[in-house]
Each structure stands twice: as C-alpha cells, then as structure tokens.
Amino acid sequence: MPLHLIWAEDEAGGIGRDGDLPWRQRTDLQRFKALTLGHPVVMGRRTWESLPFPLPGRENLVLTRDLSWSDEGLERTTLEEVKARSEAGETLFVIGGGEIYALTLDEAAVVHRTVVHITVEGADTHAPAMDTTWSLHSSETVPAQEGDQHDQTFEHWTRL
C-alpha cells in the first residue's frame, strides 16, 4: 500500500506547539516539497488551519468529522477513501498532524521522518511510536543550512 507518512520531530518526539511547528527548518521544507509535489496530501483539519494556503501542485485532502466543512482549494476526505486510493496503487502523503499520523501509521508503507536536533519546551503534539515492524532504510544528518534553526537528520523508514 503506497501510503507515505512524512513528519519532523524533535529528539523527544515533539512535532507541534500551540497549533504550529516549533521551529523553522528551510531545508526540511524543501525536502518536504520535493517528496510530496505531484501527490495528494492528506491532513487533519487542525493542520490545515495552521497552513497559510493549500499546498500548490498537490491535491489537498482534509480529514474532519464535520460533514459541513468546506474550504476553497481543498476537499474533505475520509479514512476509508484514503485507504481505498492507496490500495488501488496511488501514492498519497499523510502530512499531519499528531492525531492523523496516529490514525494512519498502521496503513503506511513508508515513513519519511526528520529528526530536528533540539528538544523543544512545551511541545503539545507528538509523533506516533513506530514499532519493530519498521526498519530504518537510510539516514542522513545535515548540519543547519541557511534558513535552518537546528541540525537535522533525514530518515527513510520502510516496513520489514
């Protein structure tokens, strides 16, 4: 099933604080764009509310229990629809946040995890725990570049 999850976490698994990312990592955002461009992206309603606009060049799909939800440039989806599309061979990226990663990890084939080398104070949203069915395929540590606040390690995980 070509469902990919992509997230950035700190050294304690924190991914968010006060409805936003707790860092600015330009290199990670560039990698995120390169990996997801051209593919549907799936996000929870709260992650959508943290974005300034729908991600260009990608079908933007939002998970919400509010049947009346709508917003320009995005579509409401369901977990069943995401599963059906990935099982039919389409590559979709789950882009957050904490609730939606936890909900979809068991369905995923690939995790693109960035470890940001800091432990943020007051993180209120966390990455899901990855069990022993996951195997680290590759890992690259990149020192902070221009536009990055911290060093980071890019990891590619696949199912055993």
Ligand SMILES: NC(=O)c1ccc[n+]([C@@H]2O[C@H](COP(=O)([O-])OP(=O)(O)OC[C@H]3O[C@@H](n4cnc5c(N)ncnc54)[C@H](OP(=O)(O)O)[C@@H]3O)[C@@H](O)[C@H]2O)c1
């Ligand atoms: N570091 C990273 O890589 C990264 C990436 C993305 C986001 N984030 C951060 O994560 C935080 C947001 O994460 P979050 O956990 O608070 O929220 P979230 O996962 O973005 O969205 C949660 C919402 O998803 C909907 N939802 C949950 N389960 C559902 C289901 N079974 N079916 C349909 N809809 C469902 C609900 O929307 P309704 O309430 O409308 O029903 C729920 O309120 C922010 O701080 C954001 O910046 C970090």
